[in-house]
Amino acid sequence: MGDRLMATTYSSLRLTPGNPMIKPVLLTACLLAAAPVLAQTSGEPARDPAKTEVWKPVPAIVATPPNAAPSDAVVLFDGKDLSAWEGEQGGKAPWRIANGAFTVVPGSKGIRTKQSFCDVQLHIEWRTPAETKGFDGQARGNSGIFLQEVYELQVLDSYDNPTYSNGQAASIYKQAIPLVNASRKPGEWQAYDVIWKAPRFSEGGGLLSPARITVLHNGVLVQNDTVVSGKTEYIGAPSYPPHGCAPIFLQDHDATVSYRNVWVREL
Structure with missing residues (x-):
């Protein structure tokens, strides 16, 4: 349907360089063509960044004073x-x-x-x-x-x-x-x-x-x-x-x- 609509639009408006209707028409046609793809992805569950977060073990704290050995040395x-x-x-x-x-x-x-x-x-x-x-x-x-x-x-x-x-x-x-x-x-x-x-x-x-x-x-x-x-x-x-x-x-x-x-x- 999207392809047929785009073809009809181009034909009916006779788009030529400099025609002020070119940009709005192209935008509308692209959105209509993409609608089925958007519909397919809108129902996917949101990805959770917490699934890749690791909280344990917690690294030990080592103090590093200037010009001195680390605290665990x-x-x-x-x-x-x-x-x-x-x-x-x-x-x-x-x-x-x-x-x-x-x-x-x-x-x-x-x-x-x-x-x-x-x-x-x-x-x-x-x-x-x-x-x-x-x-x-x-x-x-x-x-x-x-x-x-x-x-x-x-x-x-x-x-x-x-x-x-x-x-x-x-x-x-x-x-x-x-x-x-x-x-x-x-x-x-x-x-x-x-x-x-x-x-x-x-x-x-x-x-x-x-x-x-x-x-x-x-x-x-x-x-x-x-x-x-x-x-x-x-x-x-x-x-x-x-x-x-x-x-x-x-x-x-x-x-x-x-x-x-x-x-x-x-x-």
């Missing part, structure tokens, strides 16, 4: 003492504390947290020595952050300091090259923000899923959900011996690297 260094740490071979952590930071004492060996961790969000700030004369490559501001004691995120002065790419700052040492080099000048404070997903093992010790790591270096993404091939090895290929949660370990590599503002959130 485990603070590993608050600028005052190393009570959350111990020496590599046990006993009191031997590194030096001054001006709200702690610094490697070369030859004293590394330190590790007293608490063990699996999946974590880690924030840690670090600084390599300002004096670089006579040092280059891996000898310049070398240290390392080991997740679960055996997976190393490299700490190194990589500002205008060529070395092998899978050994520079923000590399997963000898495994994964960082996406970019976001290093600051020697002597300046830098920061790593890390999301660490621990490996999973079967009851028999087989690997169910490898470790994964995401790292922001000075706010820049440098490791993007990187699959870790196994524990860090200086020589040879990495592998996955089964293990559970373990401490965070900081390496003494004969350089006076400093750390501050260290905290983790267990995930």
Whole structure:
């Protein structure tokens, strides 16, 4: 019926360009043609936006004060003492504390947290020595952050300091090259923000899923959900011996690297 009405209207009015009746006639014809469609949809029930609203569970509230750890974080260094740490071979952590930071004492060996961790969000700030004369490559501001004691995120002065790419700052040492080099000048404070997903093992010790790591270096993404091939090895290929949660370990590599503002959130 709508098609016949439209054809009759066009014929009877002899619509031509400039005819003032064109617009009203076309509008009337279109509305009549669409009437059956409108009739079909007008009887549908109204859609309810509440059907896609989820109210529970309610996320826990985490306070995020400026320049401080989140309220649910485990603070590993608050600028005052190393009570959350111990020496590599046990006993009191031997590194030096001054001006709200702690610094490697070369030859004293590394330190590790007293608490063990699996999946974590880690924030840690670090600084390599300002004096670089006579040092280059891996000898310049070398240290390392080991997740679960055996997976190393490299700490190194990589500002205008060529070395092998899978050994520079923000590399997963000898495994994964960082996406970019976001290093600051020697002597300046830098920061790593890390999301660490621990490996999973079967009851028999087989690997169910490898470790994964995401790292922001000075706010820049440098490791993007990187699959870790196994524990860090200086020589040879990495592998996955089964293990559970373990401490965070900081390496003494004969350089006076400093750390501050260290905290983790267990995930």
